[in-house]
Amino acid sequence: xxxxxxxxxxxxxxxxxxxxxxxxxxxxxxxxxxxxxxxxxxxxxxxxxxxxxxxxxxxxxxxxxxxxxxxxxxxxxxxxxxxxxxxxxxxxxxxxxxxxxxxxxxxxxxxxxxxxxxxxxxxxxxxxxxxxxxxxxxxxxxxxxxxxxxxxxxxxxxxxxxxxxxxxxxxxxxxxxxxxxxxxxxxxxxxxxxxxxxxxxxxxxxxxxxxxxxxxxxxxxxxxxxxxxxxxxxxxxxxxxxxxxxxxxxxxxxxxxxxxxxxxxxxxxxxxxxxxxxxxxxxxxxxxxxxxxxxxxxxxxxxxx
Amino acid sequence: xxxxxxxxxxxxxxxxxxxxxxxxxxxxxxxxxxxxxxxxxxxxxxxxxxxxxxxxxxxxxxxxxxxxxxxxxxx
Numbered sequence: 001x002x003x004x005x006x007x008x009x010x011x012x013x014x015x016x017x018x019x020x021x022x023x024x025x026x027x028x029x030x031x032x033x034x035x036x037x038x039x040x041x042x043x044x045x046x047x048x049x050x051x052x053x054x055x056x057x058x059x060x061x062x063x064x065x066x067x068x069x070x071x072x073x074x075x076x077x078x079x080x081x082x083x084x085x086x087x088x089x090x091x092x093x094x095x096x097x098x099x100x101x102x103x104x105x106x107x108x109x110x111x112x113x114x115x116x117x118x119x120x121x122x123x124x125x126x127x128x129x130x131x132x133x134x135x136x137x138x139x140x141x142x143x144x145x146x147x148x149x150x151x152x153x154x155x156x157x158x159x160x161x162x163x164x165x166x167x168x169x170x171x172x173x174x175x176x177x178x179x180x181x182x183x184x185x186x187x188x189x190x191x192x193x194x195x196x197x198x199x200x201x202x203x204x205x206x207x208x209x210x211x212x213x214x215x216x217x218x219x220x221x222x223x224x225x226x227x228x229x230x231x232x233x234x235x236x237x238x239x240x241x242x243x244x245x246x247x248x249x250x251x252x253x254x255x256x257x258x259x260x261x262x263x264x265x266x267x268x269x270x271x272x273x274x275x276x277x278x279x280x281x282x283x284x285x286x287x288x289x290x291x292x293x294x295x296x297x298x299x300x301x302x303x304x305x
Numbered sequence: 306x307x308x309x310x311x312x313x314x315x316x317x318x319x320x321x322x323x324x325x326x327x328x329x330x331x332x333x334x335x336x337x338x339x340x341x342x343x344x345x346x347x348x349x350x351x352x353x354x355x356x357x358x359x360x361x362x363x364x365x366x367x368x369x370x371x372x373x374x375x376x377x378x379x380x
Contacts, residue, residue, distance in 0.1 A: 013321065
């Protein structure tokens with residue numbers, strides 16, 4: 001008995017693989033921060049236009065994710081965390097990811113321009129360029145400061161949201177940028193501490209690989225200290241208020257404490273309990289950012305200063 | 306052996322086709338709704354096209370009617 005196995009070459013992609021190409025989990029952060037930036041801006045936006053604006057900002061973020069997967073497919077194939085992504089697992093061809101990324105970039109920028117304004121659209125185009133070219137192609141494989149500068153790409157969405165409503169930039173939107181910008185390094189370096197060998201195998205110059213883990217611990221603590229004043233400063237602008245400030249004080253105290261605990265731990269202790277503190281601070285960093293933006297929304301609802 | 310017309314591959318293709326169809330229809334609906342909202346907001350719908358048109362001038366308060374000379378003469 002013979003079976004016909006002509007179709008058993010490469011596994012063919014299904015729709016979900018194309019969705020995975022857009023990095024839906026990163027997109028959820030983009031959606032949330034962009035929405036908050038747009039909603040708390042002092043200019044009222046029609047709810048449907050706000051929905052469309054956030055949708056196309058997210059699509060732009062997804063497009064840059066696809067471009068990232070196109071360029072980084074060789075790294076992704078080596079790292080355990082990313083081996084099951086659509087390109088390394090063979091379900092989507094590299095060229096296809098590039099095409100999807102470029103097409104969706106163009107579409108999202110054009111649609112954002114039509115929905116909101118062309119300043120916001122140019123801002124989105126710049127963000128895609130920054131993530132796909134400046135971070136992925138230039139910096140990621142070249143310098144251990146890659147995620148510090150690459151973090152800027154993730155910090156732009158609330159500024160784009162703000163620009164959709166107001167058509168410009170102001171101190172509030174710059175401080176929201178600073179909040180994510182200085183949050184990114186401790187967040188990723190905590191991850192790098194417990195994802196130990198992955199980056200080394202892939203040849204990505206993570207700080208843990210190039211300067212050692214002690215230096216990384218010091219950097220994490222330093223960034224939690226730098227981050228705090230920007231978070232609190234935002235509380236004294238036109239979008240801040242007592243609720244936001246209270247939340248910010250508690251979260252920053254917890255994050256600095258977490259950074260301090262990471263700084264004080266020896267490698268042996270960390271290995272002993274399987275990086276429990278590092279994992280806890282990584283989770284805390286996610287909560288930190290989410291609650292900050294949620295507090296901005298809540299403060300807006302209650303009425304800011 | 307029963308000839309199986311449905312291969313696992315067909316399921317994957319169907320998911321792609323249906324997914325793309327839903328996305329395209331959704332996009333059409335979105336652009337239509339966007340059009341409705343934009344028109345209702347009533348911003349400038351025409352652009353300058355090489356010659357001045359009345360419809361492009363900014364809306365003004367109607368001017369006060371000019372005094373009627375015959376009435377003035379009568380007074």
